[in-house]
Amino acid sequence: xxxxxxxxxxxxxxxxxxxxxxxxxxxxxxxxxxxxxxxxxxxxxxxxxxxxxxxxxxxxxxxxxxxxxxxxxxxxxxxxxxxxxxxxxxxxxxxxxxxxxxxxxxxxxxxxxxxxxxxxxxxxxxxxxxxxxxxxxxxxxxxxxxxxxxxxxxxxxxxxxxxxxxxxxxxxxxxxxxxxxxxxxxxxxxxxxxxxxxxxxxxxxxxxxxxxxxxxxxxxxxxxxxxxxxxxxxxxxxxxxxxxxxxxxxxxxxxxxxxxxxxxxxxxxxx
Amino acid sequence: xxxxxxxxxxxxxxxxxxxxxxxxxxxxxxxxxxxxxxxxxxxxxxxxxxxxxxxxxxxxxxxxxxxxxxxxxxxxxxxxxxxxxxxxxxxxxxxxxxxxxxxxxxxxxxxxxxxxxxxxxxxxxxxxxxxxxxxxxxxxxxxxxxxxxxxxxxxxxxxxxxxxxxxxxxxxxxxxxxxxxxxxxxxxxxxxxxxxxxxxxxxxxxxxxxxxxxxxxxxxxxxxxxxxxxxxxxxxxxxxxxxxxxxxxxxxxxxxxxxx
Numbered sequence: 277x278x279x280x281x282x283x284x285x286x287x288x289x290x291x292x293x294x295x296x297x298x299x300x301x302x303x304x305x306x307x308x309x310x311x312x313x314x315x316x317x318x319x320x321x322x323x324x325x326x327x328x329x330x331x332x333x334x335x336x337x338x339x340x341x342x343x344x345x346x347x348x349x350x351x352x353x354x355x356x357x358x359x360x361x362x363x364x365x366x367x368x369x370x371x372x373x374x375x376x377x378x379x380x381x382x383x384x385x386x387x388x389x390x391x392x393x394x395x396x397x398x399x400x401x402x403x404x405x406x407x408x409x410x411x412x413x414x415x416x417x418x419x420x421x422x423x424x425x426x427x428x429x430x431x432x433x434x435x436x437x438x439x440x441x442x443x444x445x446x447x448x449x450x451x452x453x454x455x456x457x458x459x460x461x462x463x464x465x466x467x468x469x470x471x472x473x474x475x476x477x478x479x480x481x482x483x484x485x486x487x488x489x490x491x492x493x494x495x496x497x498x499x500x501x502x503x504x505x506x507x508x509x510x511x512x513x514x515x516x517x518x519x520x521x522x523x524x525x526x527x528x529x530x531x532x533x534x535x536x537x538x539x540x541x542x543x544x545x546x547x
Numbered sequence: 548x549x550x551x552x553x554x555x556x557x558x559x560x561x562x563x564x565x566x567x568x569x570x571x572x573x574x575x576x577x578x579x580x581x582x583x584x585x586x587x588x589x590x591x592x593x594x595x596x597x598x599x600x601x602x603x604x605x606x607x608x609x610x611x612x613x614x615x616x617x618x619x620x621x622x623x624x625x626x627x628x629x630x631x632x633x634x635x636x637x638x639x640x641x642x643x644x645x646x647x648x649x650x651x652x653x654x655x656x657x658x659x660x661x662x663x664x665x666x667x668x669x670x671x672x673x674x675x676x677x678x679x680x681x682x683x684x685x686x687x688x689x690x691x692x693x694x695x696x697x698x699x700x701x702x703x704x705x706x707x708x709x710x711x712x713x714x715x716x717x718x719x720x721x722x723x724x725x726x727x728x729x730x731x732x733x734x735x736x737x738x739x740x741x742x743x744x745x746x747x748x749x750x751x752x753x754x755x756x757x758x759x760x761x762x763x764x765x766x767x768x769x770x771x772x773x774x775x776x777x778x779x780x781x782x783x784x785x786x787x788x789x790x791x792x793x794x795x796x797x798x799x800x801x802x803x804x805x806x807x
Contacts, residue, residue: 356703361782362782495629523708526708
């Protein structure tokens, strides 16, 4: 049985509709969303309402949290003053546009969703703001999955889809007791763990403009990254019509994310 | 004996770099003057920017600024090479000095310069023709950024967006920018080349406030969105509090390094 995992929708309604259509065409009914329904994009209420109507289980993303809490978006994750100012503008715009009902919906989203051996989070099991990058240190990556007691950790936030297998892992523990020479050692072999990043539906960061998501076969454990074309012009027009900065449309149209990724993307916001 | 050369060409053709190399290979005194050139129908000249002189002066310390009257002493006049640069879209109709635009000749009279050589990029074979583009329509904008200091990461983003068409079709862009660590960087881009040239100049400003030196950006192209460029640049510039924070941190770091 296949399940689809979508993430980082960023208020891009045409992209969300195209991805849901692609999922439907494959006969998949089991969908999980990893959050960031809003932020930068022009149709936050429409995207939230679509996800709510379809009753898609959804985790809270960093933008969802920031918009609801009335906090500024995580400033320390902005790579530049320019990105920060653009982010703050988008944050304020989104906060002003969202209905109270939709804010309440975002506020009540869980940080994580567990389904058997799979854990679904926005950033990492530690924080919605932590980036699990495809090339992060293998030990740190394994630690995130193992501590979350998951076999497969589904995440988003980086906007870069990837599948990372962590094979032949082990944990060695060495304890020196008070008595001299009384040293105990133990090594635990770990089964293969995986981190699957679903990429982004509404703000891709894979060098192209297509929306991405993943399909996981729960029987064979096979994971496929899917890319979906959508009506980019429609989204760009909606950005301009909504009064958002035209540079957002230009960046999206050219396959660049709205705001560049932080130089130290591995940081965890400790706000 | 002094020599006075006139050098012209379309925007971005390489006039200033050619002049720099010529001065570097000349053993006597060097003097420089930049004229603004003249706009033609649909072809707008940029303002007469100080970027080129600031760049050349940084590279040639004893370069004389001929835009200042009485900048040449009688002693300096001996064996001096004077180069006068001006942008010009069209190829001169005649060879040599006879091809100089009369408006330029008239302008030179007030400086009392008698040119004895005239070279135009795209006409004279001793000059490169690599970037001599034939512009049919061009508009120009420029901003004086004196005393302004950029957030380095924002500058990187802005320049990338600018030369990739986010604010209109840019054919040519050059700028001299201040960074909070005192660096002074020349940015140079022309549509016919891949990538931008970046050159950190020799001058380093003290880590204390805002430098007085020339800082400008000149952009030439078509359908340029001036308001959007201005507002983006505004979002990239550091305010006093942030600048002070950066400079204090850099000063402390320099002190710690010196103590080791």
